[in-house]
Amino acid sequence: MSQTFIDLHILQTVPPSNINRDDTGSPKTATYGGVRRARVSSQAWKRATRVAFDDYLDRNELGVRTKRVPELIAEAIETRAPYLGQQARELAAETTRQIGMKVDVPKKQTGHEPAPEVGYLVFLSRRQIENLAQAAIEAADSDDVGKALKAAKVKELADRDHSVDIALFGRMVADQADINVDAAAQVAHAISVHPVETEFDYFTAVDDRNTEEETGAGMIGTVEFNSSTLYRYATVNVGRLRETLGDTLATRRAAEAFVSAFVRSMPTGKQNTFANRTLPEAVVVQVRESQPINLVGAFEHPVRELGVVGRIKAASDALRDEAREIERAYGECPIAAWVTRVGDDTAGLDDLGQNVALSTLVTDVGDLVAARLDQS
Template sequence: MTRTILDIHILQTVPPSNLNRDDTGTPKSAVYGGVRRARVSSQAWKRAVRTAFSELLDTSELGVRTKKVAEVVAARMIALDPSLSRPAAMELAAETMRTATHSKIEVPKRKTKDSESDGSEHAPESAYLMFLSGRQINALAELAVEGGKDGDLKALKEFLKIKENKVRARQSVDTEHSVDIALFGRMVADWTDLNVDAAQVAHALSVHTVEVESDYFTAVDDQNTDAEMGAGMIGSVDFNSATLYRYAAVDVDRLQENLGTGLRDQPSAEPTRRAVAAFLEGFITSLPTGKINTFGHHTLPAAVIVKLRSRRPISFVSAFEKPVTAGEEGGFLQRSCERLAEYVPELESQYGLTGAGQGQSWVLPTPSARDGSGPRVLWRVDRDTPSETLLFIVSPARPDLTHLVDQAGWPAADGPGWNTFAYQQFLSGLTEGDTWGFRLTANPVHHIHHKHSKEGEPTKRAAHQTPFHQMRWLLARQQRAGFEIVQKSAERQLLDRGDEHELIVRDQRPLQFRRPPTRSSGEDVRFAKVTFDGRLRVTDPEVLRRTLTHGLGKAKAYGCGLMTLAPVR
């Protein structure tokens, strides 16, 4: 059976903080992959999301989680029938809740002893936290007022013995679920039929090894005189910092059932749409507030992947079973993104989770490093024949080209309209000495001084104009890019100069177009695009992998820099 599963994967850096602490005040942790990791419990993040719902949804769509259910229902009953006394309303509410949930609703023993000693009255409570929506509380209150007229508990008990009224009591708590109940679930230990399955939120784990540190602090008494030495208070607080992997999954079909207002109304897609939108925004942007006044750890995710699946939820936490190590200049985020970019396509390819019918993906990537240290999106358009145009893309994440297919007028075509392949397996197979055919579309440039420039003034970037100089541009970069272009034997050289290598230059085109209106500069974009075809030999596989994923030369945003390889025939 086809399902609708929404997977959310997040990488988020958190500075020194104590988001979620154990009974000793130490940040929670867990061993994963044989090393100690920072951990934030699923309950802590669910609480943060539920708190965010108060700003994302109307209060009528939210519920209340409390042991004091009888007190809450009684307050609603008094609003319906002001003649009811508080003690009578409490008794009626407790009896109605017992029938509706099969739970024990009674005054806790410790409070019973307090009542005996001081003569006060305490409200009955459930043995555990119960989650009820506002509409469910209203339905329970209406039923209790109807069956217990004038506060008559005996009449209510007789009323609830009637089969039809028992069913009404049960339906009061099993329909009209609020969004937070429908998403995060509800467990009623005494009657499992009332349990609600909902969104799954994993414990957040750091992608790297973490050590707990301690901050020793003192506070000075402002009223102390110079003669009074020492602090007015001393203490310590534990903290850590981490790059966290966070994951949640929403069964949208089950959410539709939970929110579809059950037996009272026909299901509607609109409540489900609002609930999914609120959960996405709430889960992505929320943050547990443990010790937040001490640490001020207000951060947002650096990378978000949302996947719509049709079979089952899939976490990518295994990508970090081997802990990520810091980069050469520090930092875990860049390597964590690269780890995901490698792991996800391979996993989905191995399990047949690619291609038509396997859902869609949306990626909010971390900004590319300004120094070019991270992989980027490269693209190239090839026109080998007048009737065929090919678009090649290399990117850290699997691209979704639905918008291009729609714009091209092929939305009804069989299949997605494009092919995607996991690149990492190919890159890993590159070895020194291998020979490949290659194609590179690039922007060969050099720097010149204008004839009117004064000494010391900056140079100007200019395009190489002749095939000879364009070839020299590429040959000057080959070793730094991890390859060497294959040389021709003397008998195969047709020209005295410029024909020493297995390399040709074609499709030289000057391009000019206006910048988008959002760019500050109003100048036109002008550059020359050249395509190189040839044969190369791998000299440094690691450096060549970087060339293939980071690009070569300038104008990468305009379709230059992408080199592709093909077997030599």
């Protein structure tokens, strides 16, 4: 059977903001089409999407990404077998080693004993943590704990019962490549459809306790920002998602959660300063069976306002025209498509799919995913 790819194309205007900054504090940018564009990294939006999963999925369906793997396992051991006391930490550390990860104890910090860590961030599902903790408890009375854990195949326990976020975003374990998980979702760096210039907000703050002696500002500084209309793109390989999760219903739920969370999420950089949270003006979802297709070429020529025609209308029309040209030139027609949009400026996108509310779009995508998986 043909593969199934869910392509998401989003146009979203963000007011003055700095939602994703570089090491100097400046908003991230990229050169595309010969001009400087605002950019939001894929990592930033994947993180925002993963955090938003809490609104759509039970926490037991999600994972934890941390260096403190032994601490996570120890907490699960203590919950299940409190009588083990301090031995829980030792069991957790040995369990982590038996998976194949090197365990180190960071230098002691003032005020508390540092928790053992592995040398990199590791993604584990909550079910994997619980399974590893149970294996450690059962090995606790053994004369050779390491041998008992090896016999329990703890490495295999860490490579099954994957969570939705692991299945979508993948997992890389530097020391043990054989338990890596290929990501089912790919997320592009969001870029503005138009040129941008970084601006500077010069601000002052008054010292509330020193208004008589100090007539000037108690603090001055600058914050860099820009404003932009972003093109955002992501795609989900449904077959790979099903392969990792092993269940059609779980795959449907994961696909629906990803669409909802990716559309509605926003990276949190400088939100208290700019209150920049918005929702997209337009969402186009196309389901394909040959390959995913990023339509960023629509904006290789930067969008520029012309009289009363603003960026959103120009960007919507450019996106529609690019999709049509792809279909004409390559015969790459989606097998299904939906549009969720706001206002008259985005009306041109109705040519690409059925105009529906986001809730209907998500349900329809889920129905299609389930139907295609049932046919395979």
